[in-house]
Amino acid sequence: MAQDALSKLLASRDWLMADGATGTNLFNMGLTAGEPPEFWNVDHPDRIRSLYRSAVEAGSDIFLTNTFGGNASRLKLHGAQGRVRELNRIGASLGREIADAAGRAVVVAGSVGPTGDIFEPMGTLTHAAAVEMFHEQAEGLKEGGADVLWIETISAPEEYRAAAEAAKLAGMPWCGTMSFDTAGRTMMGVTSAGMVEMVNAMPYAPIAFGANCGVGSSDLMRTVMGFVAAGATIPLIAKGNAGIPKYHDGHIHYDGTPELMAEYAVLARDAGVRIIGGCCGTMPEHLKAMHAALESRPRGDVPALEDIQAKLGAFSSASDGTGGSGPAPRERRGRRG
Template identity: 75%
Template structure:
């Protein structure tokens, strides 16, 4: 049987994904440092509102509020024993929203990085990573997620561990990395590396691509890098709503709905088939992205010059794939999808 995501791709060709999780939950009252996943049980109506915001804006799929749902991340909030519960309920709330809609929707179970560094650089073993991802995957499966959605990954070792865990859970999946260091992930992975990595996995993802990173221009350059590898798998592009800036004591993303609409069209023309937003992307951005995708006929693949002319300059001169581009030093950094 085909996955609901594959069926929807076959029907629509290009899908609109959702936007930010953290940005929207902060607007609803989530405090910095709190675990959004705890809201699945403590504030379920707000989590439903998060999902409904994307659906009402026109998204074809949305991610569950489970990004930090591994035992390693939940341990920071003394909730490591609630992995199955919090992930199951996060997916159940999504299932409720999707089943009540008047059109087919895909509930994607969000799985973020563990926040730990894997061997041989760090202490996290492959077996422990697989166990943590498997535990989370089982909860999302029990809650009714259609597909698992690995995101914001930097290390190929963690990508492989998650893929193995998802196979153990018997779940289809999608996977994205975050290219935020001159066209590379924090661990030095390039767009070409990821496109090649997914083809080596025993259970490759239904779709792969990039999320988060720096700005919309950079992620489009990364999408072009995926396309250059000739992969026939659907490509995902979930870029931030512009560039983060510190304004009046909080982080503000400067991307307007109009900019994100142009980004969505450019992403489609660049070769992405699943297009959404990440940090800073609110329902008003998604509505304009939906309108732009529906009203703008497909065009030629954009050049780098057209991308910068329409939505702004790249954050670095390099896309990370040149022979002279040195991989960044590995470092430990915890990240939450905002």
Template identity: 55%
Template sequence: MSLLDDLLALNRPLLADGATGTSYFARGLASGDPPELWLTEHPERVKEVHAEFVAAGSDIILTNSFGANAFRLKLHDMQDRVFELNRRAAELAREVADAAGRPVAVAGSVGPTGELFAPLGAMTYDDAVAAFTEQAKGLKAGGADILWIETMSAPEEVKAAAEAAAAVDMPYCFTFSFDTAGRTMMGMKPTDVPALGAELPGRPVAMGGNCGVGAPDLLASMLAMREAAPGAVLIAKGNCGIPQVHGDHLEYSGTPELMADYARLAVDCGVRIVGGCCGTTARHVAAMAEALAGHEPGPPPTIDEIVARLGPTLMKHAHDGEAPAGRTRRSRRRD
């Protein structure tokens, strides 16, 4: 059992954090620089970001280790620092979580390698398992409660990361990122996710989606996933509106009010863990926390209802050849 299991046993929606990258850019991280460098160069800023999300109400904070695998770190000649950086990422988050005065789970962020598996690319399955295992060892040593495998596209990569979690005896969850075709870049559909979870070693604590396109699209994916596996613990970590270029930086269109409504709708879609991805600041998370505190879960919304409240979807469909799940009202309510 993990701390995340304990929090889920409270039988209320859990609130994850927002966008780490967005928060770092606001504090001076230069475009193209790896945020993992701040773990040793500016640890106080890393802790400040974690603390802001905890103060806003987050039950779960993700470590600054999304790209801290050997493949990504090699781009910055830092591939020999995998264990060090992951351990430090977990230690900094752990310090903030332990000072919160309430249970806050530290989720060790594990992002994709950025490589393609053979024969499309040069990476083998064993290469991926080795890279994720090295990362997982550092996160465990630093005090992470769970591995948070996120923004994935290929099922093989999730399997490799899950095998790494099993190798170091850590609980884990995983999320995929879906594009405008309603699939991941490597063709995974939301309805495929629960079946993959059943094949993975150990027991994923939760599964779901993050990033991709807008929050309405992510909720369409959640409806499809929930329909495929009504009893699954689902995660939704949606982007904060649509990115817009302003000079040399991006700003996201989502307001705190929009993200609050997204959080309420996510719970109605059957999501147990709600958070924000790109563009989501502590202000947005605070609004989400307030919305969840006063929300009584309702029946699953239709796609039309989601669009009316959050804006248009960009996905063509949520799964093969069918209208997006939830377009018509189902008689079955939340489990």
């Protein structure tokens, strides 16, 4: 099989820059709370092109499609479970259009978020139903021209494995990140070391794996250091939030400055991360600062946890979750920002 676009880029470069937030940028364009962003692929394609183009212009080598909630379970909340293929296909095809016009190699990553459902025995979701949902979404993204599936913000290992199986059924290469937001663990209790163990045992391995979203860039970097300590051999992904959300004048504002995100990007690169981007709150100005820092600042030593705290701020919990017992699993239904 011919080498996929992302593997080709990884083979030619030390680091790649991914994109920033989808939700935060779309809310700035007028998306309202409760409105499914995926509808905009059809209703406001120019705004979605603009979202993708802004990442490319800021220097991103990879951008994610506006399809995070594009599975049947999420779309059913809006009576749109019959539109999965259409919304994903169009979300990816708009991306293909922008990437092909970029004048350089840019990877279109088909965003696949969680179903929002809980697996048996705690919930009702079966493995077969999850695979079917993810497979339907994957086929839509493939039809639209996505280069790779980008499974993200996953909390449950069962869901991660189901999405990987769907990627295999669709014949698509994939990457996958989990969100570590509860004292260094995912909401379903996975640690950084646990994720490395899971990924190493997968029959259909990802091209790259890592962490996204979570609490803030310092916590995310501590999780990344956990991957490194656990002996991760597959390329790592870091997509941290731009600081911590604060309510300000009726809006959620992330307090991370472009300068802070530039520090985070350099620390991630020095830790050995190969794909570096931002999540909630990360705007084009953050991406530009990250890209400039990655291009201009020489590679340094692998950072210590003290360096991370000094540059990015204190960790939100004393433990990274890998030692002793962690918090009890709880349900997560949030969207990626």
